[in-house]
Amino acid sequence: VQLVESGGGLVQPGGSLRLSCAASGFTFSNYIMNWVRQAPGKGLEWVSHIGTSDTNYADSVTGRFTISRDNAKNTLYLQMNSLKPEDTAVYYCAAGTAWGTFVAENEYSYWGQGTQVTVSS
Secondary structure (H helix, E strand, C coil), X not given: CEEEEECCEEECCCCCEEEEEEEECCCHHHCEEEEEEECCCCCEEEEEEEXXXXXXXXXXXXXXXXXXXXXXXXXXXXXXXXCCHHHCEEEXXXXXXXXXXXXXXXXXXEECXXXXXXXXX
């Protein structure tokens, strides 16, 4: 089983990034897919999740981030617009079987290695 995130990098405030998460080794379409982030020196923060089509977002990213998935490509996406310095974090992709805002790695079935997003001028 693998979850491989990509698309992170350095971006100026107000800019955009699109994260991707390539999944393999399990039936991607059967899982609720999540984005979870960890800012420097802080704990994990749930960001968003997507089921078949339903989506939810943390208040801190609502209206700026959009989660989507392509089951044919076994890939999860996170489009991030109007980025702020407080969005700086390592972003993790996680697969789960329950609909919730979990903030512990062991509450997910599968967990990626993360991709760094830095928002700075």
